[in-house]
Amino acid sequence: MTFETTTRLAPARPRRRSIVPDFLLPYGMIGPAVFVAFAIAIVPLTYAFWLSLQDWYMLRRPTPTFGGLINYKQLLQDGPLWAAFGRTWIWTIGTVFVELVLALPIALLLNRESAVARAASALILLPWVTPFIVLGFGWRFLLDSDVGPIHAFLHAIGLAGDSSILNDPVGAFAIIIFISGWKGTPFLVIALLAALKSIPEELYEAAEVDGAGPVSRFVHVTLPEIWNTAITVGLVLGILAFYSFDLPWIMTKGGPQDATTIVGIAMYKAVFLDLRPAYAAAISIVMLVLLFIASLFVLKLRRRN
Amino acid sequence: MRHRSAVREVSLDLITIAVLFLLLVPILWVFVASVRPETDITGGGLLPTRFTFDHYAAILAKKPFLIALKNSLIVGITVAIITTALAMPAAYALSRFTFHGRNFFALLILGTQMLPSLAVLVPLVVIVRQIGLTNTLTALIFTHLALGMPIAVWMLKGYIDAIPKELEEAALIDGCSRLGALWRIVVPLIRPAIIAVGTFAFVLSWGEYLMALALISKSDVKTLPLALQGLFDPYSFSWGQVMAGGTIIAMPAILLFLIFRRQLVGGLLAGGVKG
Numbered sequence: 001m002t003f004e005t006t007t008r009l010a011p012a013r014p015r016r017r018s019i020v021p022d023f024l025l026p027y028g029m030i031g032p033a034v035f036v037a038f039a040i041a042i043v044p045l046t047y048a049f050w051l052s053l054q055d056w057y058m059l060r061r062p063t064p065t066f067g068g069l070i071n072y073k074q075l076l077q078d079g080p081l082w083a084a085f086g087r088t089w090i091w092t093i094g095t096v097f098v099e100l101v102l103a104l105p106i107a108l109l110l111n112r113e114s115a116v117a118r119a120a121s122a123l124i125l126l127p128w129v130t131p132f133i134v135l136g137f138g139w140r141f142l143l144d145s146d147v148g149p150i151h152a153f154l155h156a157i158g159l160a161g162d163s164s165i166l167n168d169p170v171g172a173f174a175i176i177i178f179i180s181g182w183k184g185t186p187f188l189v190i191a192l193l194a195a196l197k198s199i200p201e202e203l204y205e206a207a208e209v210d211g212a213g214p215v216s217r218f219v220h221v222t223l224p225e226i227w228n229t230a231i232t233v234g235l236v237l238g239i240l241a242f243y244s245f246d247l248p249w250i251m252t253k254g255g256p257q258d259a260t261t262i263v264g265i266a267m268y269k270a271v272f273l274d275l276r277p278a279y280a281a282a283i284s285i286v287m288l289v290l291l292f293i294a295s296l297f298v299l300k301l302r303r304r305n
Numbered sequence: 306m307r308h309r310s311a312v313r314e315v316s317l318d319l320i321t322i323a324v325l326f327l328l329l330v331p332i333l334w335v336f337v338a339s340v341r342p343e344t345d346i347t348g349g350g351l352l353p354t355r356f357t358f359d360h361y362a363a364i365l366a367k368k369p370f371l372i373a374l375k376n377s378l379i380v381g382i383t384v385a386i387i388t389t390a391l392a393m394p395a396a397y398a399l400s401r402f403t404f405h406g407r408n409f410f411a412l413l414i415l416g417t418q419m420l421p422s423l424a425v426l427v428p429l430v431v432i433v434r435q436i437g438l439t440n441t442l443t444a445l446i447f448t449h450l451a452l453g454m455p456i457a458v459w460m461l462k463g464y465i466d467a468i469p470k471e472l473e474e475a476a477l478i479d480g481c482s483r484l485g486a487l488w489r490i491v492v493p494l495i496r497p498a499i500i501a502v503g504t505f506a507f508v509l510s511w512g513e514y515l516m517a518l519a520l521i522s523k524s525d526v527k528t529l530p531l532a533l534q535g536l537f538d539p540y541s542f543s544w545g546q547v548m549a550g551g552t553i554i555a556m557p558a559i560l561l562f563l564i565f566r567r568q569l570v571g572g573l574l575a576g577g578v579k580g
Contacts, residue, residue, distance in 0.1 A: 026402035033395035040451040044428035131512025133530040243421035
């Protein structure tokens with residue numbers, strides 16, 4: 001502190017005066033980034049809300065006119081859309097479930113000091129960092145009924161018939177949920193691993209002194225310590241899953257028979273196939289509201305310290 | 306550390322390797338399929354009989370694929386440069402100054418990270434169409450800035466926080482301006498992190514699918530993910546070529562993460578990342 005005041009009080013040399021006054025400098029520096037954030041987040045969200053109140057069916061009129069709640073009224077009666085919302089909840093919860101079930105044992109397995117565990121915790125990131133377009137086509141290849149080795153495996157154990165599992169409505173939805181969870185797993189593994197490594201060794205030693213076995217140590221020491229990380233990261237992954245589009249679109253285009261049409265795909269089709277951008281905007285507003293409510297419930301699951 | 310027997314460690318290592326193999330085998334299969342002959346793939350055998358670069362040669366001879374490669378490079382490099390150029394001063398301001406609205410701006414930038422592309426897709430498509438930028442790389446570049454910028458700001462701020470203030474104060478006494486100190490003192494010290502966030506922004510843009518799909522339909526402005534889709538030619542379709550194209554898209558992302566893992570993992574955990 002003294003150091004700073006002395007430099008301010010006694011300017012030994014005349015400092016180069018800048019044109020910008022000092023108090024404006026931080027705004028100038030952060031301004032461009034804030035502008036981008038505004039242009040890409042705040043402006044579109046506000047515009048989506050305005051758009052959702054317009055009556056705009058592009059085949060009938062080229063420009064939007066004010067329609068009040070017309071889109072929301074139609075939306076409430078849109079059966080296929082609510083079916084898509086229903087699928088989206090199954091999709092979201094299913095994805096996070098797969099992620100938790102796969103990630104927790106793997107994180108425990110990697111929470112060691114061996115060279116193999118260290119190398120594995122780097123390589124495990126591969127599904128997370130590989131773009132959806134590659135994974136989508138890769139899995140279509142693996143599940144192809146003519147050339148796919150995983151199809152051959154599923155066929156052998158009776159899960160798939162002669163045609164690919166992607167042609168079966170229930171099978172396609174289930175397998176794409178699994179793939180979605182598989183892609184997100186590494187992120188959760190890395191987060192859980194960080195949480196596991198920060199648990200103080202003394203807690204385990206104390207539990208051991210009290211005569212706790214491995215299972216009891218896991219339930220009473222490990223689980224409470226990683227609980228909040230699992231909830232928070234699970235929520236982040238759940239939000240990403242809720243807003244999925246790439247994987248089901250690339251793999252099945254929402255088919256067969258709408259079986260993999262989650263809301264993201266329904267919204268995309270509303271803009272690009274039905275040419276109803278205002279209606280799609282209303283869908284995106286409803287998504288945002290539902291997600292917000294769901295997030296509040298999930299955050300309630302966090303433990304207080 | 307608690308003591309554990311060597312046998313136990315080795316068997317856990319073996320389980321780790323087996324689990325890792327199962328998790329990664331779908332991706333490995335894509336790479337393997339890209340370097341084995343087409344007859345090999347359609348034959349359905351598990352082991353490749355021959356190693357070949359034919360599929361790569363075939364797709365690199367296709368004009369639409371080369372155009373897409375060029376477009377993806379233009380978009381990715383521009384996005385990387387702009388992202389870094391915007392994030393660096395923003396991170397510095399958040400780290401070094403206290404000013405009115407600082408927390409609000411920080412929250413706004415980090416909030417953008419949590420916002421999935423799909424949530425702003427409809428309004429962005431309409432806006433882009435109304436200002437006449439559909440089918441331009443400019444529009445795509447602008448939307449791709451949202452992919453990496455928030456995390457870039459966050460990571461760089463962390464690195465700048467770790468630099469002692471005294472280094473810059475010394476430079477300021479010597480007559481350096483604030484921006485001069487940033488450029489001469491801070492930037493050289495965190496160069497690896499700057500390169501990491503720049504490459505990160507490049508990779509996110511390189512593999513991005515949804516915005517490209519929504520904003521671009523003309524073949525001369527398509528990017529690689531869209532071109533890969535175009536390889537599903539009903540008349541001369543080859544799984545090997547699709548897998549080779551997929552490998553070209555996946556490789557930069559995978560290499561980047563293996564090289565910059567240390568710099569990136571902390572930042573990823575701090576902000577989450579768009580899928």
